[in-house]
Amino acid sequence: MTSYDDMEMLRFTTAGSVDDGKSTLIGRLMFDTKTIFEDQLASLEATSHQRGEEQVDLALLTDGLRAEREQGITIDVAYRYFATPRRKFVIADTPGHIQYTRNMVTGASTANLAVILVDARKGVIEQTCRHAFIASLLRLQHVVVCINKMDLVDWSESVFNGIVEDFKRFASRLEIPQMTFIPISALLGDNVVAKSEWMPWYEGTTLLYHLETVYIGSDANHVDPRFPVQWVIRPQNGEWHDFRGYAGRVTGGVFKPGDDVTVLPSGFSTRIKAIHTNDGELKEAFHPLSVVMTLEDEIDISRGDMLVKPLNQPHVGQDLDLMLCWFSEKTRLESRGKYILRHTTRDVKALVREICYRVDVNSLHKVEGVDHLALNEIGRVKLRTASPLFYDSYRRNRSTGSVILIDEFSNQTVAAGMIR
Amino acid sequence: MLHQSYNVNHLSHLESEAIYVLRETAAQFERPVLLFSGGKDSIVVTRLAEKAFWPARIPFPLMHVDTGHNFDETIAFRDGLVGRLRARLVVASVQESIDRGRVREEEGANASRNALQTVTLLDAIEEHGFDAALGGARRDEEKARAKERFFSHRDDFGQWDPKNQRPELWNLFNGRKSSGEHFRIFPLSNWTEMDVWQYIKREGLEIPSIYFAHDRDVITRNGMLLAKTPYVTVADGERVQRMRVRFRTVGDATCTGAVESDATDLDSVIAEVAAARITERGGRADDKRSETAMEDRKRSGYF
Numbered sequence: 001m002t003s004y005d006d007m008e009m010l011r012f013t014t015a016g017s018v019d020d021g022k023s024t025l026i027g028r029l030m031f032d033t034k035t036i037f038e039d040q041l042a043s044l045e046a047t048s049h050q051r052g053e054e055q056v057d058l059a060l061l062t063d064g065l066r067a068e069r070e071q072g073i074t075i076d077v078a079y080r081y082f083a084t085p086r087r088k089f090v091i092a093d094t095p096g097h098i099q100y101t102r103n104m105v106t107g108a109s110t111a112n113l114a115v116i117l118v119d120a121r122k123g124v125i126e127q128t129c130r131h132a133f134i135a136s137l138l139r140l141q142h143v144v145v146c147i148n149k150m151d152l153v154d155w156s157e158s159v160f161n162g163i164v165e166d167f168k169r170f171a172s173r174l175e176i177p178q179m180t181f182i183p184i185s186a187l188l189g190d191n192v193v194a195k196s197e198w199m200p201w202y203e204g205t206t207l208l209y210h211l212e213t214v215y216i217g218s219d220a221n222h223v224d225p226r227f228p229v230q231w232v233i234r235p236q237n238g239e240w241h242d243f244r245g246y247a248g249r250v251t252g253g254v255f256k257p258g259d260d261v262t263v264l265p266s267g268f269s270t271r272i273k274a275i276h277t278n279d280g281e282l283k284e285a286f287h288p289l290s291v292v293m294t295l296e297d298e299i300d301i302s303r304g305d306m307l308v309k310p311l312n313q314p315h316v317g318q319d320l321d322l323m324l325c326w327f328s329e330k331t332r333l334e335s336r337g338k339y340i341l342r343h344t345t346r347d348v349k350a351l352v353r354e355i356c357y358r359v360d361v362n363s364l365h366k367v368e369g370v371d372h373l374a375l376n377e378i379g380r381v382k383l384r385t386a387s388p389l390f391y392d393s394y395r396r397n398r399s400t401g402s403v404i405l406i407d408e409f410s411n412q413t414v415a416a417g418m419i420r
Numbered sequence: 421m422l423h424q425s426y427n428v429n430h431l432s433h434l435e436s437e438a439i440y441v442l443r444e445t446a447a448q449f450e451r452p453v454l455l456f457s458g459g460k461d462s463i464v465v466t467r468l469a470e471k472a473f474w475p476a477r478i479p480f481p482l483m484h485v486d487t488g489h490n491f492d493e494t495i496a497f498r499d500g501l502v503g504r505l506r507a508r509l510v511v512a513s514v515q516e517s518i519d520r521g522r523v524r525e526e527e528g529a530n531a532s533r534n535a536l537q538t539v540t541l542l543d544a545i546e547e548h549g550f551d552a553a554l555g556g557a558r559r560d561e562e563k564a565r566a567k568e569r570f571f572s573h574r575d576d577f578g579q580w581d582p583k584n585q586r587p588e589l590w591n592l593f594n595g596r597k598s599s600g601e602h603f604r605i606f607p608l609s610n611w612t613e614m615d616v617w618q619y620i621k622r623e624g625l626e627i628p629s630i631y632f633a634h635d636r637d638v639i640t641r642n643g644m645l646l647a648k649t650p651y652v653t654v655a656d657g658e659r660v661q662r663m664r665v666r667f668r669t670v671g672d673a674t675c676t677g678a679v680e681s682d683a684t685d686l687d688s689v690i691a692e693v694a695a696a697r698i699t700e701r702g703g704r705a706d707d708k709r710s711e712t713a714m715e716d717r718k719r720s721g722y723f
Binding site for chain 1: 427430432433435436439444447471472473477583587591592597598609612614615
């Protein structure tokens, strides 16, 4: 069990359209890695029998809420966990309905990898394209296309190859650094955890093996040092009387004691005195560590400020150009609309200056001349903020390049944005 | 060295994520509170809170919703920990809610104060003006919890509306609310039972002795082993047996089932968890009341 204490973590999202076997695939991964427990299995068997089904429906495992069980649908992002001796996995399981683009964006925002399911009988359909577009928009570095239900197309290599060609043709207009194609049968388990005996022509790995071994070490930014201050720690007692530390999570680059740093927005420069944790001081701090920094000089610093390196600074400005996905069914994003924008640990007011275009997520066409974005619509938008932000492009850094918009009146999160 | 490795293992990743969530809670809310049950998950959250604000003290109080049906070991443990941390402890008592007529005690052989806790909890949140309650719930525990957010909104009746949750993107948590509303916050959302045990081992955390195998009088009821305590009525035909058991979760003594076990130290508990074929909450009578028991309780304001 020693290796179990020291595993990497891989977060992935699963996307597919209705009935293409996504829930069955997740059930299969959890079942074959022995993550499903006896009492869960007994509960599944009972529910399946009650509904008059002959086989145990693995999909029932992922339907959590009463309405979902009654209607046989998935309402919201659900998170699932399983582990193998190699890695611990977090799955963001998102529904495939047309109206739920919002959920896929949400699930993808914290993922390293996307698994996109395609029904071998249907091939690449509109929803497949939408899923691929969202994976690319959210800059997932790895996309695995699982061509499912191969058992229903006689395990045909030419069907598989045709779908791979179609997908690649569409994806050539996107930016997906790594694409992998795997023919599977989630229902029967072929190429999910165990290699299929029916497809000798397939020379690649199983899905699980791929998930266990895909290299994710370079996904985080270790180049541009960014430390948004979350909280100021001032014990004001005893031995720590004069301690003034800045708590936060490193969102990019590497910080070391003695490094020169610049504080934004004030622009003052100083040096890092020490990097503290309750377990001792660190020689260096990098993403995703949560630490406390002390500085050589006394500078007025508070939540929302950012520590960076003098020779590697983010953009500083009030005009943002971003891709925005609208989440609210009750309101629309309108030109001249005002919102609260959250970026790292900073809240500012923001005004919509221009909606440049909306993206038709099925054809990737830009629709110009639009004056609003409605639920699940994605578009390029220009915002003006009330005070400057310190940001990078989302392409360069997911943490310092992302924002959410909050409705001032309902307090709802109404949009997610990626800075261009 | 030319290429430095910046890999972080899963426990350190989960730890830094939880610390980030705890600091966001302190920064975004006026009056947070940490719900402390004496169970292993809340012990882990408390340790993470200690780390998040060190060398300062935890900047919010701990609150124990006390059903009065406790294992003695849990209360002794709670008081010891609070003393060491020099933290403020608030005790919200279900007995007081009963005495004040806010709730009525259940009757019968399966009577439990589990459901009554919700009223006591919501009353205490209102009385103290808490606007964020931190808890140790994990998404792997139960299927309704799989849909929870880190920052989970509750309306002014304390209710959870699973169809109207705020989307949670990247690590941008939206804790904005109207007056009267509050948030439940779950720093351990991405942890599994195994992660919690591994972390307890890595950190050398103390946990109540009932998590380890001991000899105890138990009653077998609905396939569960219930501890014989003054709060459990032995029905006709039920037999009290002396068995070697341990608890996988620690809740109210009336609804927390034990498992047969010889695991007397952390390594053997971890080995048992790895081999376990029944979920952690499989021994909880409160979850067995119906297929959607947890969802129903969460909607009305449960932990």
